[in-house]
Amino acid sequence: MLVIEGIHAFYGRIEALKGVSLEVKQGEIVTLIGANGAGKSTLLMTICGQPRGQGGRIVLEGTDITAMSTHQIMRRGIAQSPEGRRVFPRMTVYENLQMGAINVDPAHFEGDIQRCFELFPILERRRGQRAGTLSGGEQQMLAIARAMMARPRLLLLDEPSLGLAPLIVRQIFSVIRELNQQGVTVLLVEQNAFHALKLAHRAYVLVNGQITMTGTGRQLLADPEVRRAYLEGGH
């Protein structure tokens, strides 16, 4: 579904991605783990065209999207729940969801929003409330729901567990699994390696802008090096 081949990305003169290759197949949950500053978020942003990938190719469902602008890419069945959630704080939950569906045929709207409310019942109760007044977990749910309103086939999630209580994290991960079972392909970037690897069909480890390891989620969970670097002392 998504194939990345030898992509480089730069912030000014700093090379954040140094020839990353990665593949996400239809129906998978693929997890990307790595330390702070390894380039995980940069990779997600590069898929969306900002910063633009250089040197290699990004192919989405057979189309080369490397040179496309962000808004063109985001209309090709791909949606992102960005790092730090980035909900629209002064708009209501309902308005945020409407924004998510801005490029979708309005005929789908009612059904889609009902589906979101089934996934996250709390959002239905908060629908008239401004997004800025929601708790962190609710905002994260809203960010995912907003991304889902765009009816993506590929969902990019950037650290959905960041700063959330363990109970909420578990809830969010179970929703991700549910979405996946409904047919959405997921590329998940996480620091919370334990949960993310358990959830993933396959996973990649990113270190200093390069992929150093890949395998099934189970393989990486069992790998001593991964355990030492990302799991010891954790959960």
Next chain:
Amino acid sequence: MTGLLAGLDGGKLLRHVLGAVLITFLMTSLIVGLELVATQTGLSLRPRYHIVLYCVVVVALGSAAVFALVERSWRLPMLVGVVLAALLLVPLLTGNLDSDLAFLLPFPVAPLNWLALFLPAFILMRAGQLAYASARPPAAAARRRELSRTGKLISMGLGLLLILAAFAFPVSPWGSRQLVDILTIVLIYIMLGWGLNIVVGLAGLLDLGYVAFYAVGAYSYALLSEYFGWSFWVCLPLAGLFAASFGIVLGFPVLRLRGDYLAIVTLGFGEIIRVVLINWYEFTGGPDGIGGIPRPSFFGLPFQANAPKGGGETFASFFGLSFDPYHRIAFLYYVILVLALFTNWFTIRIRKLPIGRAWEALREDEIACRALGLNPTNVKLAAFGIGAMFAGFAGSFFAARQGFISPESFVFIESAVILSIVVLGGLGSQLGIVFSAAILIGLPEFFRELEDYRMLAFGLVMVLIMIWKPTGLVSHRDPTIRLHPRGDGR
């Protein structure tokens, strides 16, 4: 006294009132507190302490009352309302309107005096309503819902009342030639404020050269009528179209910039338009301007004393009236009133459409918008173009009303004034713009002699607003949709 102030934070109240008093003092001293008097040695400025004092007292009482209202105490506002109403009503009832009210109601025209009477009455009403509510304390949530519903009703009623009053005004006994004329100017600025509000308030793009589009609208009507003899009603949509296309042409390269940079470039563009108008003498008449711009007609009936050459009827003869220049003034007033209301209606509608939501979202978080597949440039261009279009409408009306335009009318100060109206009214607030336009345009029209000090006052007021009320006088943004009353779903 302690009972009166029960439940109120005294220090906070004091700060609140002092702030309001300071602003009032500075504003009134500069705008209405000085008077030019001709003495034997020449012109001199004479202070009008009593007006300043009056304003300060009223504002101090009023702001204390409002503060107490906000803090959910009703005794103080009630008392203030009673005192003010008594102060104002006693002279009214005893019939000594002119002598006694001269001090209490210093405004030179009746409508402002009525406004001064209306405000304490309004406070009194709110106080009574709150007193009633607290006499029988309902559950907290229910009470909140009730208050917000009455608040909404009041603001809706106030808007409707203003519109009705605006329509009735020219035919009412107060509708003098001078007043209707001043209100026409105020309405032009209300319309410009509403137009700029789309760009600044909704889309969050700081535009310091808005007057350029106003100029484009004015000159397109003036030039089209001069070169082709087209009538106002044909040129009005064209002027909007021209201004909108200027907005889009300018916006295309410029909207990649953010914040300060955008402001500087739009400021520059505003000046470029003016300089072009001055220097392209053969086409625009340069600093001489364009005169003899025809006035709009009433469905083809001109407002003239005598029938036009070649037969035909005038407005007066068609309706069997005797000719009165007031007809034309009132007609112009209605034209701009309808144009302005159209602007308002359009803004309210578009806020509920996806494009309007996209503007608000863009103002909040551009990166998130991009991640949702919005093309920020197109969304901003739409805001810029639509905002410019309304400036174009207003501009062509301005040209038609004045009959003469020159680049003098489109200097940077105008942009600054329009922006002040929007900022003072509270970004995004439609009703706030009406009030601030009335204050910033209406009051100085009454006190023309102090023109030189006006910018000084504007600057001061802007700074003070930024310090004390950074969200404007009427700062309130309703969600574009509300699914159930506030207080539910908790």
